[in-house]
Amino acid sequence: MFFLEELPTHRMIERYVEETGSGNTERIGDALAMLRKASMLVRKLDAYFQKHGLSQLRFLVLIVIDREPDRHSLRQSEILERLDVSKPVLHRTVAAMIAAGHLERVDDPHDARAHQLSIATDARNLLQEILPGYFELITQFMENQT
Amino acid sequence: MFFLEELPTHRMIERYVEETGSGNTERIGDALAMLRKASMLVRKLDAYFQKHGLSQLRFLVLIVIDREPDRHSLRQSEILERLDVSKPVLHRTVAAMIAAGHLERVDDPHDARAHQLSIATDARNLLQEILPGYFELITQFMENQT
DNA sequence: CGTCATTAGTTATCATGATAACCAATGGAG
DNA sequence: CTCCATTGGTTATCATGATAACTAATGACG
Structure with a gap:
């Protein structure tokens, strides 16, 4: 798993949401933060597992x-x-x-x-x-x- | 990304945590729930992207x-x-x-x-x-x- | 100006995810 | 009992992730 190095700002998401007229800025921000966090944890876990074969x-x-x-x-x-x-x-x-x-x-x-x-x-x-x-x-x- | 179909119960995590004497049950439960949720979202997003080439x-x-x-x-x-x-x-x-x-x-x-x-x-x-x-x-x- | 470490991109090879299609054993329905 | 749909496992093939090692251009420095 991989993801963005830097999450879009709340403001930037809002701009996209307004442009497209769909979605909820708050929820999308939460989701992207979760994906980033999960991606980082998975990387750490993979490295840990690999170290142990x-x-x-x-x-x-x-x-x-x-x-x-x-x-x-x-x-x-x-x-x-x-x-x-x-x-x-x-x-x-x-x-x-x-x-x-x-x-x-x-x-x-x-x-x-x-x-x-x-x-x-x-x-x-x-x-x-x-x-x-x-x-x-x-x-x-x-x-x-x- | 993939993960467990069914998350371990709070009780089961606690048992492992007690056995090994490391980690915090609450935090681990949160982490596993996050990984499961992220995994499911990634699957849905992948399917959506694939539909659009x-x-x-x-x-x-x-x-x-x-x-x-x-x-x-x-x-x-x-x-x-x-x-x-x-x-x-x-x-x-x-x-x-x-x-x-x-x-x-x-x-x-x-x-x-x-x-x-x-x-x-x-x-x-x-x-x-x-x-x-x-x-x-x-x-x-x-x-x-x- | 010439040397050479750094940077941009590429290639080779491998690990690990998926789908499609297959074989053989099972087991219920007639 | 026989037929055949289902189930357990396997194989072939592809997509997409990683690391290592490479070439060529750049640019700082003696």
Whole structure:
């Protein structure tokens, strides 16, 4: 994600809104500020994940499996339901995570098409290692932003 | 951009925060909500731009040239200063926009390395056409989100 | 004036997002 | 049981983000 380095001033948005006769200056200003802020946070998170050999998506895959109550594995299709990402991208990412030893794959005994994905021990340790820094990073960021 | 379909509950974040002993539950909840909201807005904007043969980045390129006071063109390096995007990506995008007839390129008379980029008439009309819907979309989105 | 660090733009390569189209297994309806 | 729509996963292809490394022009400085 990327965005404008410098947000338009309230005055400038107002000019556009008046010219086009649509939209609400206040709401648009809020939206652009949010996009800029989210873009900056995503950059910081991506850098953090990369430092630990992960990515935003790989991290989220681990998280959704980890946070599942009463289970230790999920199908690819179940992960897909929990993340806003396309099927082929998840497929590719899961394959890479298996190759990297982050996920373990077991064929589903009830459905020959499917398989269950669980977090490998190494990745479970990695997750425990990076979670504190992740929460710290987010908290710091939110405090330092206006 | 993508993100979790369903945000963790306040309770769940608290559990993680307590386990890891880092971060502030409130701030983290706000951050995740922001990322989710920004992700959804970006999806809607991307779809809107695509419908009009643009993309988020192409739109922003037009906007930063358009909003420049007292000038009708910018150098690639000047656009780069105004957008949070890498040089090669901007280069590729500008090349595609010239090919598509959205931008016009004139060699800089003072610097043989550089050239000035201005908005072609067609793209100026396109911009006027899509701006109202853009502002409308953002305003609607911000109103409908909690 | 000649040297050389800086700047503008470009190219090569890779990572990671999407859609479309596909195969194989499943499982409900006749 | 057979047919066939649905589901789980995969493959092919493309769009668009990044970094590294390059060329050529610029311009400050000895």
